[in-house]
Amino acid sequence: MYDTNLVLGGKEFTSRLIVGTGKYSTMDVMRDAHEASGTEIITVAVRRVSLPSGESILDYIDTKRYTLLPNTAGCYSADEAIRTCYLAREAGLGEMVKLEVIGDQRTLFPDVIGLLEATRTLAREGFTVMPYTNDDPIMAKKLQDAGAACVMPLGAPIGSGLGIRNPYNIKIILESVTVPVIVDAGVGTASDAAIAMELGCDGVLMNTAIAGSRDAVSMAKAMKLAVEAGRLAYKSGRIGKKLYATASSPLEGLPDWTS
Amino acid sequence: MSVKINVNGKPMDVEPGLTVEGLLTLLAVKREYTAVAVNREITPKATYAAVTLNEGDKVEIVRPMGGG
Numbered sequence: 093m094y095d096t097n098l099v100l101g102g103k104e105f106t107s108r109l110i111v112g113t114g115k116y117s118t119m120d121v122m123r124d125a126h127e128a129s130g131t132e133i134i135t136v137a138v139r140r141v142s143l144p145s146g147e148s149i150l151d152y153i154d155t156k157r158y159t160l161l162p163n164t165a166g167c168y169s170a171d172e173a174i175r176t177c178y179l180a181r182e183a184g185l186g187e188m189v190k191l192e193v194i195g196d197q198r199t200l201f202p203d204v205i206g207l208l209e210a211t212r213t214l215a216r217e218g219f220t221v222m223p224y225t226n227d228d229p230i231m232a233k234k235l236q237d238a239g240a241a242c243v244m245p246l247g248a249p250i251g252s253g254l255g256i257r258n259p260y261n262i263k264i265i266l267e268s269v270t271v272p273v274i275v276d277a278g279v280g281t282a283s284d285a286a287i288a289m290e291l292g293c294d295g296v297l298m299n300t301a302i303a304g305s306r307d308a309v310s311m312a313k314a315m316k317l318a319v320e321a322g323r324l325a326y327k328s329g330r331i332g333k334k335l336y337a338t339a340s341s342p343l344e345g346l347p348d349w350t351s
Numbered sequence: 352m353s354v355k356i357n358v359n360g361k362p363m364d365v366e367p368g369l370t371v372e373g374l375l376t377l378l379a380v381k382r383e384y385t386a387v388a389v390n391r392e393i394t395p396k397a398t399y400a401a402v403t404l405n406e407g408d409k410v411e412i413v414r415p416m417g418g419g
Contacts, residue, residue: 112419122417137418140359140411141385143378149417150384165418175391179413182393183386250419299419 093327098272098295100133101188101220101241103159107132108289109319110161110274111312112299119152121308126158129302129312135161135190138180161222163190168203170210177214188220190244190276190297200250204231208238215239224276227261229268236269243269244297247288248278251300255284259291266292282311282318289322290330356408365404372399374410385414 097104110133116122126134134153153160162180167173170193177189193210195203202225214221220241225231227245235243245265248254255278256262266273272294279285279298288296296319305311353364358374365374371387371394387394388411394402404410 113415113417114419116417135419136415138386138413139416139418141380141414143359143361143380148381148384149415160415162415163418175388175393178393179386179388179411182395183384183414185384185415297419303419 093324095323095327100222100272103188105132105159107316107319108295108323109285109316110135110295110297111302111315112297113137113149113153114299115303116308119147119149122149122303123152125302125308125312126153127312128309128316130316132157132159133161133188134158135163135297135299136185137165138162138176138183138185159188160185161188161190162186164192164210166194167192168194168206170206170213173206173210174213177210177219181219187218188241189214189222191221191223201246202226204228207231208234211235211240212238215241222274227258227265229261229264232265232273233268236271240271242272242274242294244274244276246277247275247284248280250277251304252278253280253301253304254278255280256287256291259287262288262291262293279315282314285315285318286322286325289319290325292326295319354404354406356404356406356410358410359412369404370400371402371404371410374404375399375412378412380412381414385412387412 098108107130109131111129111131112135162185164173164176173193193203193206195201207223211221211223222242223235223240224244232243247256274295275288275293276297279301285296302308302312354367390409
């Protein structure tokens, strides 16, 4: 079936799965998982160089093949997040950023007030801003109006694996904005990713669901298939839900077994 | 006389007149995908050799790490 590409900041992507680089058991496993996931966009954090500087994560990521997506994880204010994005740009990581302004250490829920402020500033400065936000349709619209290139509502708390807790809100977000909607955070297993895509989301971003699974490489493949399956099901137009049965086989032409 | 600066949260004594370029060389930091900020202001790569570190300067040297 014909499908459009995912467009972010004028760049086109055929894969709708964005994956991370955190928490993998080894760098080799990470590289193989990226390969198996079919992803084209990979998130990285921006942190202090450990001195002396040793092996780099980028030794395991082919930057000609993948687009890097620096995040602002660990930033608790718009100011910190904005400075991190400037650092990422100066480091040569590009202008596409996964913007996080965290509100609370325990839930890692976003501080949407700081997020909106940072989105506005960074969009004005030419960044392709991909904000991690709540599953709140009103905020999604405000982020779009502030210049966000997409909105990335959480399915559940980061790293929780609880899945898409409020599919109805995600559905309303899809109706509220015209920019791509990418579910970020909360995915635990393949069906969660499929559900997000069946709802009509444009993509899914995940890290722990793959990196933390027992076999990260095969889970990465499962996620690739789930995102593709969910997308295809969405595009194919599912049947309506009914309370009672509707026979699949014709009712006419049954043999007569009465004696 | 040495100059006391702070690099990635750790105190460090350096020679007077040391530049950002000199510091990166001294610490053997890989340049690719690295960014530097001095006192919260980003130091563009092109100015590394021109920026001299002064007493009390706070230097941040960052690069990509694993994250989600």
